[in-house]
Amino acid sequence: MIIGNILIIDDESINAEAIKDTLEDVNYNVVLAADAQQAKIIVKKQTFDLIMMDVWMPGQDGMSLLEEWMSAGFSTPVVMMSGHAEHQDVVKAIKLGAVDFLKKPLHDILPLVRKLLAEKINDDKLKIGGINFDLPLKAVRNIFEAQYFEHHLAQNNHNIAKVAELAGLERTTLYRKLKDLGIDKK
Template identity: 80%
Template sequence: MIIGNILIIDDEKINSETIKDTLEDVNYSVTLAANATEAKAIVKTQTFDLIMMDVWMSGQDGMSLLEEWMNAGFTMPVVMMSGHAEHQDVIKAIKLGALDFLKKPLHDILPLVRKFLSKQGIYKSEKVSGIDFDLPLKSARNIFEAQYFKHHLSQNNNNIAKVADIAGLERTTLYRKLKDLGIDKK
């Protein structure tokens, strides 16, 4: 039985293969991407419970990919990794929306992955407000966001500016989210 789907984005093949082998030994499903281009193609067709991404890669670096994804409303949880982490990189990654920042080489990866997935509710099977925690994270998050925005729109007479302020979003981002969730703004 698969207990979690993980994407590892790292151009250091030996590093990603080692993590993959360790995680697959205990029933995680692991997909590898060697660069940002591969990762973008993969996430278009698959959802993951956790994405572990290297900062320094050939082509587009991990930090700019994280920023690109977060600006587009990306909902899968991302953990950044680097062997040369500077304090400002850690702070930037967390501010952009990364769950954590790990220093490579990674030791004791299993407890870390379990911790990240338990934070995401992967190990829970109960339902809260109609959300099935056995769903992929993106699906559960979309259900929650739809309920959240419908509630605030109804409470505020469909005032987009007010709901954007409550949600801490720019209006254009809110419009995009509402469209993506199939919510009528009227």
């Protein structure tokens, strides 16, 4: 079972293959790109949970590709990598939108990848319906029910009989629920 899709953009094939082997051993699907041009083509065809990109590559460098993607609204987390990074490179990458900056050669990459993908999964879960899943169940249920009833009331021109039928409730029960949730019936 694949647990995540990762794109590695690095012109040093030995480094890229080593990371790929490590990640594939624990069921990540890894795609390699040797440069920015190849990465752009791959990203148009496939979605990834994480992108790991070298700073220094022939042709377009990693920083300018990161800047290009971020200014286009790219939402996939990007980790920058370099064997000879200056402090200003790290700062620039983070300001541009990279989630991390790693010094090559990479050692013990799995904990970092697991952490980054766990954060992405948690962020995605928190975005479902705008509900904060850290709230108690009753509060989350009330938020969901309010969204559910407001949606169906709007879709059905505030026809209580129709919404009650859709929800599988008696009209009196629906009236009481709407009142408890603070929803205007009109």
